[in-house]
Amino acid sequence: MTLGYGHHVSGWGWFTMSAGVILLWVLIMTIAVRLNRSQEHVRSRATPPAEDVLTERAAQGEIDQAEFRRRLDALHAPPGASARRPDINDAGGASRKPAEPRTPGP
Structure with a gap:
């Protein structure tokens, strides 16, 4: 059919x-x-890889050798190994002074 x-x-x-x-x-x-x-x-x-950017910044003089080493070590550290992440505005790597507690006025 x-x-x-x-x-x-x-x-x-x-x-x-x-x-x-x-x-x-x-x-x-x-x-x-x-x-x-x-x-x-x-x-x-x-x-680009982070190491390349870091090397370029060191070569251009944006960061010094100590800062380069510190950030390179932070890149190679296992996740969660460092309690403090580097701050972009913190060029020297020194920690900021905590703010003074306010005392009530007289």
């Missing part, structure tokens, strides 16, 4: 249709993988 269409797909027709669908999916997967890899490559070049 042909339901009025009058022709059937032969064995070669099924083969070429199946091969075409498989090739279509291979093409889609290849494009997806290449797009993903190109995006990862762009993201990896967007931000």
